[in-house]
Amino acid sequence: MQTLAVVENGSVVIGHDGLIKAVGSADIIESQFKGAKFDNVLDASGMCVLPGLVDTHTHPVWAGDRVHEFAMKLAGATYMEVHEAGGGIHFTVTHTRSATEQHLLDGLKSRLERMMRAGTTLVECKSGYGLELDTELKMLRVINSARKSLPIGISATYCGAHAVPKLFQGHVAAAGEWRRRDFDGPPGTGGCRSRREAQVNAGDQVKNPTKNRGKTMEEATQDIVAVQLPKIKKLTASGDLQVDNIDAFCEKGVFDLNSTRCILQAGKNMGLNINFHGDELHPMNSANLGAELGALAISHLEEVTDDGIAAMATAKISAVLLPTTAYILRLSPPRARDMLDAGVIVALGSDFNPNAYCCSMPMVMHLACVMMKMSMPEALAASTINAAYALNRSHTHGSLEMGKQGDLVIINAPRWEHLVYQFGGHQELIRYVIIKGEIVYENDKVLNL
Numbered sequence: 172m173q174t175l176a177v178v179e180n181g182s183v184v185i186g187h188d189g190l191i192k193a194v195g196s197a198d199i200i201e202s203q204f205k206g207a208k209f210d211n212v213l214d215a216s217g218m219c220v221l222p223g224l225v226d227t228h229t230h231p232v233w234a235g236d237r238v239h240e241f242a243m244k245l246a247g248a249t250y251m252e253v254h255e256a257g258g259g260i261h262f263t264v265t266h267t268r269s270a271t272e273q274h275l276l277d278g279l280k281s282r283l284e285r286m287m288r289a290g291t292t293l294v295e296c297k298s299g300y301g302l303e304l305d306t307e308l309k310m311l312r313v314i315n316s317a318r319k320s321l322p323i324g325i326s327a328t329y330c331g332a333h334a335v336p337k338l339f340q341g342h343v344a345a346a347g348e349w350r351r352r353d354f355d356g357p358p359g360t361g362g363c364r365s366r367r368e369a370q371v372n373a374g375d376q377v378k379n380p381t382k383n384r385g386k387t388m389e390e391a392t393q394d395i396v397a398v399q400l401p402k403i404k405k406l407t408a409s410g411d412l413q414v415d416n417i418d419a420f421c422e423k424g425v426f427d428l429n430s431t432r433c434i435l436q437a438g439k440n441m442g443l444n445i446n447f448h449g450d451e452l453h454p455m456n457s458a459n460l461g462a463e464l465g466a467l468a469i470s471h472l473e474e475v476t477d478d479g480i481a482a483m484a485t486a487k488i489s490a491v492l493l494p495t496t497a498y499i500l501r502l503s504p505p506r507a508r509d510m511l512d513a514g515v516i517v518a519l520g521s522d523f524n525p526n527a528y529c530c531s532m533p534m535v536m537h538l539a540c541v542m543m544k545m546s547m548p549e550a551l552a553a554s555t556i557n558a559a560y561a562l563n564r565s566h567t568h569g570s571l572e573m574g575k576q577g578d579l580v581i582i583n584a585p586r587w588e589h590l591v592y593q594f595g596g597h598q599e600l601i602r603y604v605i606i607k608g609e610i611v612y613e614n615d616k617v618l619n620l
């Protein structure tokens with residue numbers, strides 16, 4: 172991560188299939204492609220060409236902003252105080268449940284376009300502001316529609332275990348419908364309840380919907396494993412949805428280690444990659460759980476232990492670090508240096524959500540350097556190749572290599588480091604963003620800074 176390969180006077184050739192056909196010295200490529208006809212030639216003299224940025228962690232589908240909570244937090248309220256008082260995720264859940272699908276899609280598309288203009292070409296997008304079947308599916312459908320209508324690459328994550336619902340307003344299944352569901356259950360579901368218990372619980376829900384005013388963690392876990400995941404499995408099998416990853420918020424007062432294990436294992440049994448929130452506000456032993464379950468990535472890790480760091484290094488689990496969270500919540504930042512020194516695959520993400528309203532990976536890289544003592548090459552690697560690894564896409568994304576997707580960011584500066592150094596300067600610096608060889612953003616108002 173310390174030594175990036177920088178090619179002076181280079182060229183990149185992208186084919187009609189959107190893949191990189193050649194990358195290297197301009198002289199060699201010129202002779203190699205002598206006589207070839209190109210649809211489009213961009214002269215990037217004096218500029219720098221970087222791989223498209225990869226944002227590994229976002230919550231971009233929601234209605235209702237939380238600007239009022241920002242004021243509360245500035246006045247001293249902690250994230251958990253706001254959450255426990257029914258704000259935070261719960262506030263967003265209420266607004267997202269009542270929003271139309273079109274409203275959510277419009278919001279998502281404009282946020283993703285904003286991310287593209289900041290150089291992001293592949294982004295992870297979570298559900299998790301529904302906490303019941305109907306709204307979680309609505310969010311996943313919205314992510315699916317955005318994937319079809321925008322050029323930005325999307326890795327979709329089901330995050331139904333983002334919080335324990337305070338007021339359960341969602342889906343109450345008909346008893347017959349519930350009984351038809353194929354609850355995967357044990358083996359490998361840890362402390363999950365049995366299929367029989369799930370059915371009894373379902374019957375209760377149908378007979379007594381008033382019981383569903385809020386849920387215990389165990390009930391929420393059961394709803395995810397026995398109701399939500401089987402439905403998602405059905406919809407992904409029929410091609411109606413594409414879901415890549417499973418997530419849960421493993422935190423004191425949210426989902427404990429056992430419930431998290433149960434949910435993640437059930438997702439893994441369906442073929443989803445495990446990529447979850449762990450050790451953010453309290454040490455939860457999430458890293459060891461991730462190693463036990465074969466997780467691909469764990470996000471946050473502000474409170475990870477030495478033992479957890481060692482477990483992640485051995486298991487090759489990517490640490491998705493989110494400097495905006497520590498910045499906004501005034502937490503101690505995650506120990507990026509200790510993780511890097513231990514050989515952990517460190518990646519970065521914006522954590523875009525109504526609590527941390529940041530769409531810009533260049534700003535995230537800057538924060539990672541200043542707050543977490545990462546070098547600029549480390550921050551770039553963590554926002555490209557390592558970030559692609561965290562989303563299981565490092566074979567197609569994250570670097571300029573032959574055969575990979577032609578996703579580029581071209582900046583109007585003589586050194587690539589300007590993209591990190593000029594805090595908030597990406598809007599003026601970025602000249603082109605290219606996805607699969609197509610220009611998706613062109614900025615002709617580039618200033619000479």
Ligand SMILES: N=CN[C@@H](CCC(=O)O)C(=O)O
Nearest residue numbers: 259260420496522524525526
């Ligand atoms: N920590 C949990 N989830 C989000 C915050 C989501 C929210 O507050 O709406 C995060 O990654 O920071």
Ligand SMILES: [Zn+2]
Nearest residue numbers: 228230448522
């Ligand atoms: Zn998050």
